[in-house]
Amino acid sequence: MNKLLLTAAASTLVLTACTNEYTPSEQANGEEIFKTACISCHNPIEGKDNIYYELSTDNMNQAYIEAKITEGSLMMPKFPNLTGENLSAVSQYVLEHSVEKK
């Protein structure tokens, strides 16, 4: 029962994570989207050029990145207007500019 309540509380918090209404143009490429909407929080990893993320092996895929953008988290806003081609373009950009966490 306690566990259930905790789960309910946690999902309420996730649902109230803030929302970023950024909407790119249909033709925007991944880099443009990233440099407009993401770079304010996601800087390059120190000592690495153009690498922004260290992802665990399980998270080195586009599906994880897309879910993160769509759902956000406690710390990260969700982007409900990043959808379709825009969503996959920016996710691909993120994946191409990530290294696997060892």
Ligand code: HEC
């Ligand atoms: C307001 C700041 C902020 C903005 C803007 C933001 N993020 Fe984040 N993001 C975070 C924080 C903080 C984390 C780490 C906490 C977490 O994983 O929830 C994070 C985590 C992530 C992760 C997971 C990284 C990992 O190690 O698993 C991905 C992927 C990501 N962001 C992609 C994006 C993309 C793509 C955009 C732009 C569309 C974006 N973020 C915009 C703050 C932000």
